[in-house]
Amino acid sequence: MKNSSSQINKVTTNMLNSQKNLQSQKSSSSFVETKEIVFSYFSDFENNNTLALNKVSINTLPGQHVAILGRNGSGKSTLAKLINGLLLPDQGEVFVLGKNTADESEIWSIRQICGMVFQNPDNQIVGTTVEEDVAFGPENLGVPSKEIRERVDLNLEKVGLSDYATKAPSQLSGGQKQKLAIAGILAMKPQCIILDEATSMLDPQASKDLMTLISELKSEYNLTIIDITHDVENAIYADYLYILQEGEILMQGTPRQVFSKPGKILSSGLELPKHLLMVYSLMNYYSGDTLRELEQKFKNGIFTVEDTIKAIQFLKTQPQIDSFEEIENKQSSNKTENAIISVKDLYFSYQKSTEHEVKALQDINFEINQGELIAIIGHSGSGKSTLVTHLNGLIVPQAGKVLINDLSTDNKKNIPEIRKRVGLLFQYPEHQLFENTVYEDIAFGPKQFNMPQKVMEKNINEAIKIVNIDKEL
Template identity: 50%
Template sequence: MDYIVEIENVSHGYSKDREQLVLDDLSLKVRRGEFLVVLGHNGSGKSTLAKLINGILVPREGSIKVNGMDTADENTIWEIRQTAGMVFQNPDNQLVATVVEEDVAFGPENQGIESSEIRRRVDESLKSVDMYEYRKNAPHMLSGGQKQRVAIAGVIAMKPDCIILDEPTAMLDPSGRREVIDIVKKLNREEGKTIIHITHYMDEAIDADRIVVMESGKIAMEGTPIEVFGDVEKIRGLGLDVPQVTELAFELVKAGLDIDPKVLRIEELVDRI
């Protein structure tokens, strides 16, 4: 099996007290080309995990390898960040220029890429997130969803094999959320990018290859979307919801309807009924 991210027995915390570990002896492998969704409520360790994979933080114990490179090795940290690009929650924190295309060019310029290649990458990246027509616009004039798509384009322009998204839709309205998720799915399916998508929106996870649910720095559940969300009571016990359609099917079964409650989409529920 070809893994792009290998996390082995990682523990991490922000104080010396082992009772306050944010991640506790966590191991996880991510396959190349996989669409992995990481769920968990606030404080479960999701964002810390993202920063560790990207090399922003170094684990206190254990190891993390990205494309075979150890994140604790300072000599490979820039190569690691080019392999695993990061998209943060607030797009304003990632937008640095006054024109969209200049913002997308910022990363490749810092990589020392020649100008003709930068031009090609900027155009390709903006087209891949459906923002090419806005290339001359000012980022601050865009909607939240458009800003986040520009931030994603800036990461794509650096040609990463893996894109880590740390709650990229948390500050967006439903329309903006939909825009960003559609782009993420497209990057995974059409361009083969490995996606590690960290979110607390259950509906964003239904198209994942695999879901990992975190609780108190450990993996509490793991499996396909239907396996994870099919266990409604366990998910609820972790303080999380399930997708609305799954919830409806669960309640219909409780009310006496004889159907298989393990559904993720409205079309599936209609077929069962």
């Protein structure tokens, strides 16, 4: 029998009983403080409120890196907007360096103190060129022209966009746009940076580089960092964590305190950092006596990579109560050898034959068979999004062919049938959501294909059930 997660939680909780509070105390005064804030979104269509935050209280200190974790819909982004004064609480208060966000005379001061990088960089990019966008904030603060030039050059270099200074933001990939938004905030020299899922559009290496940069800036300028995220791999390096679940604080503490309670983390819909997931998964195969002995060896909990390695080395010397299941690489029973997608000699450039030409795809060839699961991996700007938007005819090849069940995407007559067969989920979901209600939005596609009413209703209800959306929406 495998040990239950409750047994593991009990052991790891005991490991923390003698642990000292590791939260960094940089100052006795708060930088950001929220006092039992409540906030709801009002729906004109349903004439009711959706509670987003319920009596949430947090306290950050000057120079501290705080991560606010939670799954989608937990209230993280709402909290960020309340801190920045973009929203005001229905109940409770929000203070930034003692300034109340409800005080209209203080709001611009608060927003100068706390720069915010949104989840979708398109929401805050306003310049016609990359360097103009970075300059926009300092110009509005009345910074002298010479200093603006220095700030623009410095921060474009810091985020790796110096070579794109004169290009239009529309020529950048999603990840590059996020870097541009961050450069624009840095150019205004705020005391605090709020990152609202700022790494969500970046590839793993770029995300790691960005958080390294943020850490360096924090140390150099004593910045306060509030990182709104679901990325546990980055959050583990914060000074302090809050985990939100359904608008309330589920857990808080130092990363070591929080991540040493794996069952509670997983119940919130989050993942564990990979190295911790590895060791806690292994614990399921060992007896309670072995886990208690492990507890004695790690009285402050298993947290670092070094802790993980030592714990695994210890477990390898102990008898298992269950053998590991063998993993067989079986092909799906419905997989065929008939290609449903064929890409042949595909080429595509943006602003082709101009001085601003950007070669996005060159000589791309592959086939996908029915039932296969294919991953397309690459760094930001490598052409991933350009490639997938070719697969349902949103972009037509400039050279080469894209065939869907032998239907070519460069023939306009084929497009309706192709889009029945290939669905595309965009990088930004809001770019494809436009109806007044959730139900109407799901129904939009089937209506365009003149699907019979009863069939459409059945399909919509099945889709709602699969993705676990509230039927009342």
